[in-house]
Amino acid sequence: MSGQTAASLSSIEKSHLVSSKDYPYKPLSPNCHDIRILILLPGALQDDIRCLLKHVSLDDNPTFEALSYVWGNTKDTKPLIVDSCVVHVTVNLEAALRHLRKEIELLALWVDSLCIDQQNVEEKNVQVPMMGQIYTACSRVYIWLGVPSPSRHEPNSVETDDHSLKAPDNPFAMIYHFAENKHLYELPCFKYTWFRKRLRFSENRHFKKLWNNFSECVQSPWWSRFWCIQESLLPNVALAIFGTWRIPWDTIKLATTNRRQHLLACCSEAAMKLPARYSYMPDFVIDTAFATTDNLSNLDWILRAYMYKNCQDPRDKIYGILGLIDQRKYPELVPNYSLRVRDVFINAMRLIYAHSNDDLRFLTGYGFNSGQYQLPSGCATLLHA
Ligand SMILES: [Zn+2]
Structure with missing residues (x-):
């Protein structure tokens, strides 16, 4: 600073x-x-x-x-x-x-x-x-998602402890809905017509407001940040904050799991009736909320899984997960901010190769998205090593 x-x-x-x-x-x-x-x-x-x-x-x-x-x-x-x-x-x-x-x-x-x-x-x-x-x-870690834009909040809107769908100003109301294991078709945009025994989507002001407040918070750049994986997984307690609104991180994880289960089973019909503009949930929200420490022991896997997340310093694309991997397995992986980005990526590729047991699948695909920094792909990076 x-x-x-x-x-x-x-x-x-x-x-x-x-x-x-x-x-x-x-x-x-x-x-x-x-x-x-x-x-x-x-x-x-x-x-x-x-x-x-x-x-x-x-x-x-x-x-x-x-x-x-x-x-x-x-x-x-x-x-x-x-x-x-x-x-x-x-x-x-x-x-x-x-x-x-x-x-x-x-x-x-x-x-x-x-x-x-x-x-x-x-x-x-x-x-x-x-x-x-x-x-x-x-x-505890505070996950700062930013501040809601002033236009989202009407002058007379009042923050309450009510996080149910009756409080559409609360950007986390939709998340609480799924955390409470409620159905997608219980959202205020669905009506069940008993006469024809059909579920009907009906857009209305209440639902639009709920959705707009929710979508602004899931569009926060925090979700696409590389460091957020480590920082949300390691602490025992995490609290997400959007302006003056707060929600436990565990509630977001529970909502993400519940929502997926509903979409695959009881709520599949409702999901099909929901216009695409209301069913969008960015992948980087889902992959962050679904991350667990169980699947993060392998350097190649973790770098690939989160290759589209961003960091201010490209070298952190490698160094930003040091807290998650078993450092006894990768003792050579130590930060060195005096190295060029290219050399940091090449060193990481060498390490992955050394631990690959001749399984060369790590050379396929986009590697860890090194092309984003005008660097060679995974395979070409190894050739430089
Ligand atoms: Zn359901």
Whole structure:
């Protein structure tokens, strides 16, 4: 992050200071499992955001929560105060901290872009392999899906604890419907005509509102982010947040499983009557919600399964799953952010080949989508190795 010494956000913003020097990170002890924790000071929603950075050792079992989010456009930033410095973070991170902050208590949070000195390659090489431990050790992860667009919320809409279909403003109402194991044909767009004994789809304002609020939350870029697999699987407790709305991650997983079972059995007729525009559920939502640690031991499998997910630094397409794979099986797989992207991919391919037992099926298809970065496909990558 970049920072500048200053007393308050408003004075900085008024003086239009744009240039900034690097935030003065104090070095972490590399041999003590040291990490930084962001202490978010209490405040109301609209107050300036103030925090402190504190060093702790994972060996001391510190209590903290972690954030899983999309960085967003790194040129589109907002200021906040860390220690006595104004630092600029992406608009999406600023919104996440603003919504997570408590009114009267401190919040101890691990946030990658602030807790790791992103300019320090040596520190990244040490901290990134610890991310698996960090997301396992945190007491909870907050999955930040972003903020609903203002147009979705009518001026008189009120947030309630009611997450049933009677509360169409709740973007998670559809998810709760399936989590409660209800049928697709119980959605307010279906009517059963007893006279002709037929199920009929009928579009109406109530259903459209439910759908629009739900679809905006499943279109969040978080779902297509590569790191989200590791960050949603490792913690014991996860909570998804969309603006001021919250839902346990387990409820989303349960809803995804239930919905699929209904579509394949009792609700297949209803599914056929639902116009395509209302049955769309992006694959990356489903593959994230269905992920389990059981099927993630194989490097080739995991890289292929999530090859279409994105990350800011292409090297994280390999390093972003280190917390999930058995590192005793792949001891050579250690992050090195001084390597070129091409070399990181070639090294990963070499490793997969070394563990392939001469089963060359890993050379078929698109590999782990290296073409996305104008790099050779899986087979050609190996030829370069
Ligand atoms: Zn059903």
